[in-house]
Amino acid sequence: MRELSAVIRGKVQGVWFRGWTRETARDLGVTGWVRNLPDGAVQVLAHGTDQQLDQLEDRLWQGPPLARVTTIESRRTTTDTPLTDFSVRR
Template sequence: MREMAAIVRGRVQGVWFRGWTRETARALGVTGWVRNLPDGSVEVLAHGSDEQLDQLESHLWQGPPLARVTTIESRRADTDTPLSDFSVRR
């Protein structure tokens, strides 16, 4: 299993980005979480196969209709820590 940690920047708060990310990740079979950060960015931690994480990252660049993503900083690593669902953290 692989883990992707990403910071998404742009107009990503107040545009339903977290809820949209949760729905998108669940549809792809990815587990993890998403949360807003104080600087206006969004943090995503996702577990899945490289293919699933590639798809999720591609979707993150699009975002929901009102979002405007300018950058995504992501890193990947192997993980043995299972996560059971994809949730929105506050």
């Protein structure tokens, strides 16, 4: 299992980015979570295949209609820790 850890910056809070990310990840069959960060960014931790994570990262660049993504800082690792769903964390 592969793990994607990403921090998305730009206009990504207050534009339904977390809910959109949850729906997008679930559609792709990816598990993990998304949350807002105090500095205005959004953090994503996702588990899936490299192909699923490639698709998720491509879609994160687009975001929901009102979002404006300027940068994504991401890294991938291998993990054995299973996650069962994709959730929005507070």
